[in-house]
Amino acid sequence: MKIPVLGMDPSYRNWGLAKGMLDLDSGVLDLLQISIVKGEDLEGKQIRKNSSDVHLATELCRGVFPLAQWASVVFVEVPVGSQSAYGMKSYGIVCGVLGAMRLQGIEIIQVDALDVKESLTGKRNATKAQMIEAAVTEYPHVDWPRQEKNGAKFKKGDLKNESEHCADAIAAIHAGVRTPAFQTLMRLFAKV
Numbered sequence: 001m002k003i004p005v006l007g008m009d010p011s012y013r014n015w016g017l018a019k020g021m022l023d024l025d026s027g028v029l030d031l032l033q034i035s036i037v038k039g040e041d042l043e044g045k046q047i048r049k050n051s052s053d054v055h056l057a058t059e060l061c062r063g064v065f066p067l068a069q070w071a072s073v074v075f076v077e078v079p080v081g082s083q084s085a086y087g088m089k090s091y092g093i094v095c096g097v098l099g100a101m102r103l104q105g106i107e108i109i110q111v112d113a114l115d116v117k118e119s120l121t122g123k124r125n126a127t128k129a130q131m132i133e134a135a136v137t138e139y140p141h142v143d144w145p146r147q148e149k150n151g152a153k154f155k156k157g158d159l160k161n162e163s164e165h166c167a168d169a170i171a172a173i174h175a176g177v178r179t180p181a182f183q184t185l186m187r188l189f190a191k192v
Contacts, residue, residue: 001025003189006071007176008064009168010079010098012090013039015060016165018173019067024186029173031139034166037063057093061100068106073185075176077168078110109182111175119174120167128164135167142166 002021009016015037021030039056068074076098082088102108117126121134136144145162176182 001189002030003072004070005029005173006067006074007169007171007173008068008074008076009165009172010064010076010094011039011165012056012060012093014162014165015039015064016162016167016169017064017067018166018169019071020173022073022173022177024189027177031142031170034142034144034169035067036145036162036165053089053093057096060093060097064097065101065104068101069104072107072189073176073182074101074106074108075172075182076108076110077113077116077172077175080113107185109176109179109185111172111179115175115178116168116171119178120171128161131167131171132163135170136163139170 001024003024005020005022007016007018007020017033017035017037018031019033019035021032022028023030037060039060043052078098079091079094082091098108114124117131118124120126120138121130123130126134136142144166
């Protein structure tokens with residue numbers, strides 16, 4: 001039995017998504033699509049900052065909700081706190097979007113950042129570059145965001161930094177299937 005799953009690396013500016021089908025019998029994940037929802041501020045002298053923040057949260061919901069509603073299970077690397085006012089605002093918006101998803105009945109399985117790194121690389125302290133390399137190695141057929149030169153993508157060119165968010169979203173799925181919460185869900189899926 002295959003189920004639609006979605007991995008998320010939520011962020012105020014670059015929300016990474018990995019959409020795929022998970023075979024519950026073999027554990028194989030067939031990735032269909034990776035994407036990034038980008039947060040954009042409203043601009044202009046007459047725009048209040050809080051109005052721009054509400055706009056940005058709305059745009060994140062608009063980009064994330066359709067895929068989350070498609071999935072049977074959503075695996076999310078939930079951020080933890082912040083050390084700055086800007087970071088805390090970002091954290092609050094991300095948590096608000098995730099809370100709104102739960103309110104809509106979307107099943108969310110939270111995973112820890114260290115578990116995410118270890119699930120894909122085997123290292124709890126993996127670097128961003130190691131995460132990207134592991135994800136690209138595991139899923140070479142995915143259309144990874146690459147640098148462009150004169151309007152054409154490099155064939156072997158550097159991956160964009162944005163690839164980090166997609167790699168983390170993929171790793172969230174890898175980590176999430178190991179959680180007790182998902183194991184309980186699998187037993188429910190087996191009964192259906």
